Amino acid sequence: MSAELKPTVTVSPSARPQAALPTLGMVRGIYAFWRRNALVWRSNWIAACFAFVLDPAVFLFAFGYGLGAAFTTMSGMPYFAFVVPGMMGLGLLYTSFIECSYAAFFRMEAQRTYHAILATPMALGHIVAGEILWAGTKATLSSSFILLVGACFGGVLTGWHSLLAIPVATLTAMAVGAMALLLTSVSRRIDDFNYAWPLLVTPMLMFSGTFIELARFPVWVQMVGKCLPLYHGVEVMRMLTSGHNLVLETVWAHIAYLVAIIIVFGALALARLNGRIFK
Amino acid sequence: MSTTPERGRQTMLGGIAAIWMRHYRVWLRIFWPSVVSGILNPILFLFAFGFGLGAVVKQVGDISYLHFVVPGMIANAALFQSSFEASIPSYTRFRIQRTYEAMLAAPLFFREVVYGEILWAASKGVLSALCLYLVAWAVDGLGSLSGALISFPLVALSCASFASLGLVCTAYARTYEYFSFFFVFWITPSLLFCGVFVDPAAYPQWLQWATWFFPVKHLIEVIRPLCAGLSVDWTMVALHMAYIMAFMFICAAMAARRMAKKLFD
Known part of the structure; x- marks a missing residue:
């Protein structure tokens, strides 16, 4: 091999790829990363679907029966109708959190997928946005299935516009995913996610009005719950599937909060990952 | 079996203890x-x-909701921790890190590795259960302290059963x-239908029967009256524990058989 064929530019994780190669446009870059995750997922989709689609449906059945016997009505609606959007929230919370925490950390640290991708004309922003979008996509599948099951058993009180709960689920999942990705960016090892369960995931699950309305808890717990994105998502989904207290201004306010969470936490995660990967 | 540890070793205890210590040191x-x-999650x-x-369900049968839910949560923590430890983390050691192959290159029997794995996973379940006993004791969730003390070894024994199922997977x-x-x-199903948070009487009859398959249901049935301080039918306790132990032996045998096939064939 002659000397001039040797690469003059070495692309290593320590050099920003933009310096070496033209970067893809934003939409193409994000789509490329999203598609990478989708292709990996597709190879095992039957086994994967089992956990995050069937599991929340079993929860729906269990809570509908088990807690439904204790609470006949909640927030002025039958308990089953109350719990359907709550279980959509549970499904999207677990799916999206695990995708952007354990799975993302595994891709970054064990497989070094991010480093490999950054050696191509992709930017770190594409990875962060693609990761959050992919978590949203997976969670959408899970939430839609619960909505379908809930509708079949009479848990959806409104008509077709209850379908609007699905994009809300996507948005909520992306907000959760953005928060999880920030945790990923600061975790030193995979066991650090153990802290996230008692400090983030369980409070979100319990105090977002998923299966017990928030008003039953002390005021300080309600304040904590209202800061977390899942509360806002579940509130909007519940308005859409039950038709109770459906006020358009409130819906937009909740959605604006979710979008703000996605942007703020996504940007923080991007900044932290930038410091971590290109140090 | 392709491994031949030194001749004349009488028991497997030393080998099992070595495996346990290895996992313990990683865990530290x-x-x-x-x-x-x-501690925080429970x-x-x-x-x-x-x-x-608790605000709605004040009483379940003869006991308060707190006394009802505490044993359920103890059993569930034991179940989750011990069978989880024997599932994904064990799989990582078994297939990804190839820790088992490395261990078998040392003078250890294959069965020592399997039983050490089960013992370790069970220990983690015991630790979780212990955390819950402490939390429950602090919030006055144990009706009878002596009953709770008797229930502890039964929970510990069941952890080995839960761990064995994890290892089958x-x-x-x-x-x-x-x-x-x-x-x-x-x-x-162990969490939702075996009476952890809600009285299983709320579920359809067929489901109540089907869930007797799950050892955690038997364990809850045993430790709930014990922890709450109700009278206990010891024959039934023995029968429930016998089921849990039988479940353990079958699962451990299945896991060992299948793993041996994957390792040595």
Whole structure:
């Protein structure tokens, strides 16, 4: 091999790829990363679907029966109708959190997928946005299935516009995913996610009005719950599937909060990952 | 079996202890994350269910809701921790890190590795259960302290049973995705339908019968009256524990058989 064929530019994780190669446009870059995750997922989709689609449906059945016997009505609606959007929230919370925490950390640290991708004309922003979008996509599948099951058993009180709960689920999942990705960016090892369960995931699950309305808890717990994105998502989904207290201004306010969470936490995660990967 | 440890070793205890110590030393590095989540998470659950459900369900049968939910949560923590430890983390050691092959290159029997794995996973379940006993004791959730003390070894014994089932999944799984089945058919039904948070009487009759398959239901049946301080039928306790032990032996044998096939064939 002659000397001039040797690469003059070495692309290593320590050099920003933009310096070496033209970067893809934003939409193409994000789509490329999203598609990478989708292709990996597709190879095992039957086994994967089992956990995050069937599991929340079993929860729906269990809570509908088990807690439904204790609470006949909640927030002025039958308990089953109350719990359907709550279980959509549970499904999207677990799916999206695990995708952007354990799975993302595994891709970054064990497989070094991010480093490999950054050696191509992709930017770190594409990875962060693609990761959050992919978590949203997976969670959408899970939430839609619960909505379908809930509708079949009479848990959806409104008509077709209850379908609007699905994009809300996507948005909520992306907000959760953005928060999880920030945790990923600061975790030193995979066991650090153990802290996230008692400090983030369980409070979100319990105090977002998923299966017990928030008003039953002390005021300080309600304040904590209202800061977390899942509360806002579940509130909007519940308005859409039950038709109770459906006020358009409130819906937009909740959605604006979710979008703000996605942007703020996504940007923080991007900044932290930038410091971590290109140090 | 392709491994031939030194001749004349009488028991497997030394080998099992060596495996256990190996896992313990790895775990010491993540001591704080484990203990913090082991204690804080159950406190949150107790708080949420205490406020939410306890306000509505004041009494289940003869006991208060707190006394009802505490043994359920103890059993569930034991179940989740011990069978989880024998599932995905064991799979990582077995298939990804190839720790078993490395261990078998040392003078250890294959069965020592398997039993050491089960013992370790069970120990983690015992630790989780212990955290819950402490939390429960602090919030006055144990009706009878002596009953709770008697129930503890029974919980510890059951942990080995839960761990064995986890190891069966590890032995049969081809990829990480296969653990979906473990969650959907084992963890979730054990949590939801075996009387952890709600009285299983709320569910349809067929479901109440079907869930007797799950050892955690037998364990809850045993430790609930013990922890609450109710009168206990010791024959039934013995029968329930016999089922849990039988479940353990079958699962451990299945796991060992399948793993041996994957390792040595």
